[in-house]
Amino acid sequence: MVQTKPGSQTIDETDCPVPLATLGALYRGDAETIDTIVAGIPDRTRARLAAYLYGKSHTHEIGLRVAATCAETDLVQVAGVAGAVLYAQSRSRPPRPAERISPTGRRISLAGSTRSRHA
Template identity: 70%
Template sequence: MPAPQARPPSTDDCPVSLDLLGTLYRGDAEVVETILADIPSGTRARLAAYLYGKSHLHALGLRVAAACTETDLVRVAGTAGAVLFAQSRAAPRSMEVRTPGQRRISLAGSRSVA
C-alpha cells in the first residue's frame, strides 16, 4: 500500500495560524500593526490576499495590505494584488474592523406610528 501523500496547500488555506488570525481580527490598530511587523513580507502579502477574498474579512485584508509592498502583493496575487495595493492606500487609515456580534445600526424602520 503506497504511503499517503501530503495534500498541496489550497488557496483557501490561511497562511498564518488560526490563533494569530483571531488575534488580528480582535486586535485594535496598534496590536495589528505590531503583529504585522513580525510577519515576513511574503506571508503578509498572502494573508492580505486571503483575507480580502473573504467577504467578512475584507476590511482586515485591506488593513494587512496597507502593511505590504506593491511588489509583494503583485507577486502573490498578480493584477488583483495591484488593485488590493491601490485600495489599501485609498481606504481611510482609521478604518475599523467590526467585532464579532457587532451589528450595523439602521434607522430605516424606527419611525413611531402616531
C-alpha cells in the first residue's frame, strides 16, 4: 500500500488497474486530457478503470467519463450488474467536465463573507 500523506486514506496499488502516475494524471486532468489518456488504454483495462474510479466518491465523474468510452460487454464482464448500470448511467447524461477540488476537499466561496457584512 502507498500512503498518500500522513493521516490520509491509503491507495491500494493492487486494486488500481493502471499505474498510479496515470491515475494521478486522470485526477488532475481536464476533460480533453482524460479523453487522451483513456484512448491509449486497452478496452478491458479501461472498463476496470471505469469501475474503479466510479466506486470512489472523489473520482465518480471521471469514472462515468471513462465508462462512456467502454463497450457494455466489457463493463459487464469486469463488474457484472454494476457494469451494466455504469454503462447506462454513462450514456444517460452528458459527462460533466472533471471537477477541480481544493486540497482540503471543500469548495471555497467568498460570496458568503460579503453577504455577512451587509446583513
